[in-house]
Amino acid sequence: MIFASVGSMLPFERFVRGVDEWARDNPDEAVYIQIGGTEYEPRHAPFTRMMPMTEYRERLRTCDLFVAHAGMGSILQALEERKQTLMLPRHQEWGEHTTDHQIHTVERFGHLSGLRVVDSVEDMHREMTGLLANPLGMDTAISDQASPELLSGVRGFLASVRAPS
Amino acid sequence: MAGTPKKRLLAIASGGGHWIELLRLRPAFEGWDVAYVSMFENYTSAVPGARYYTVPDASRFDKLAFGKVMVKAAGIMLRERPHAIVTTGSAPMLAFLLLGRMMGTKSLWIDSIAQAEEMSSSGKVAKRLATTAIAQWPEVAAAEEIPCWGAVL
Numbered sequence: 001m002i003f004a005s006v007g008s009m010l011p012f013e014r015f016v017r018g019v020d021e022w023a024r025d026n027p028d029e030a031v032y033i034q035i036g037g038t039e040y041e042p043r044h045a046p047f048t049r050m051m052p053m054t055e056y057r058e059r060l061r062t063c064d065l066f067v068a069h070a071g072m073g074s075i076l077q078a079l080e081e082r083k084q085t086l087m088l089p090r091h092q093e094w095g096e097h098t099t100d101h102q103i104h105t106v107e108r109f110g111h112l113s114g115l116r117v118v119d120s121v122e123d124m125h126r127e128m129t130g131l132l133a134n135p136l137g138m139d140t141a142i143s144d145q146a147s148p149e150l151l152s153g154v155r156g157f158l159a160s161v162r163a164p165s
Numbered sequence: 166m167a168g169t170p171k172k173r174l175l176a177i178a179s180g181g182g183h184w185i186e187l188l189r190l191r192p193a194f195e196g197w198d199v200a201y202v203s204m205f206e207n208y209t210s211a212v213p214g215a216r217y218y219t220v221p222d223a224s225r226f227d228k229l230a231f232g233k234v235m236v237k238a239a240g241i242m243l244r245e246r247p248h249a250i251v252t253t254g255s256a257p258m259l260a261f262l263l264l265g266r267m268m269g270t271k272s273l274w275i276d277s278i279a280q281a282e283e284m285s286s287s288g289k290v291a292k293r294l295a296t297t298a299i300a301q302w303p304e305v306a307a308a309e310e311i312p313c314w315g316a317v318l
Binding site: 007008009050051052053054071072073074076077079101102104105107108109142144145146147148149150151152153154155157158160161162 | 179180181183185186189190192193194205207210222248249271278282
C-alpha cells in the first residue's frame with residue numbers, strides 16, 4: 001500500500017499526475033492519494049482532497065511507502081511514525097509553491113534515515129517501485145516533541161508573561 | 166502558586182506543517198489553559214479536551230481574505246482574552262499578533278523550520294508585531310538579529 005500526499009494546502013499537479021501514472025502501470029499495488037487543491041483528478045487510484053487528521057495518521061502508519069511533497073508536516077509525521085518516505089520538492093518556477101523553501105528543506109533533511117529525495121517524476125516512478133521491493137533502513141522514531149532547548153525557551157517566554165518582572 | 170487559576174494561552178498555527186510544528190511544542194504549555202486556532206475543523210481531534218477555533222486561509226496580499234481573518238480573530242481574542250499567544254506561523258496568524266498588540270497580549274512568533282535559508286516574509290512582519298520573534302535556524306536568526314532557541318526537530 002502506497003499513501004501519497006501533497007499536504008493540505010497547495011495543489012501539486014506534477015506530483016498527482018506522476019503518482020497516478022505509476023498506479024496505472026502497477027495495477028496490483030494499492031495506492032491512495034490526498035490531492036488537496038490539485039486540479040487533476042487521479043484515474044487509476046482512489047483519492048481524497050483532504051482527510052481528517054486521525055485518518056491521515058492511520059494511513060501513514062499502515063502504508064508500506066509514504067510518498068509526499070517536501071513539506072515539514074509530512075517529514076515530521078513520517079519521522080514520528082518511522083515510515084520510509086519518498087519526497088518530491090515543489091518548485092517555485094513551475095508555480096508549485098510561493099518560494100523554493102522545499103528545495104532547501106530537502107537539502108537540510110533529505111539525508112535523514114528513512115527519507116529519500118527525488119527531483120523528477122521519472123526518478124519518483126523508479127524509486128516507488130524500488131522502495132517497495134527494497135525498503136529503506138530506519139533509525140528509531142523521533143520524539144513527538146520539539147527539542148529540549150526550544151521547549152525550554154518557550155517555557156521561559158511563558159514564565160515571563162506569568163510573572164512580569 | 167497553588168489555587169491560582171491557570172492563565173490562558175492561545176496556541177495558533179496555519180494548516181499543514183505549521184500545525185504539526187505547533188503540536189510538538191505542547192509540553193511547554195503545561196500549566197496553562199490552552200485554546201488552539203488553525204484552519205481545518207478536523208484538527209480538533211489532535212487536541213482533545215482543548216478549546217479549538219478555525220480561521221480561513223489568507224495571504225497578506227489579499228486584503229479581503231485577510232479582513233475576514235481579522236474579523237474571526239477579533240471574535241476569538243475577545244472571547245478568550247488570552248494572556249499569551251504562541252504561533253508557528255503563517256501569514257493569517259499575523260492578525261492575532263496585531264490584535265494582541267492592541268490588547269496588550271504578549272506574543273511569541275516561532276518562524277517555521279521550513280525556512281532554512283531566510284526568515285519567512287510573514288516572519289519579517291511578525292518581528293515588528295510580536296513581543297518576541299525567534300527563528301529555528303541559527304543563520305536565519307543571526308541575519309535577522311533575533312534569538313534562536315533550537316528547533317521543533
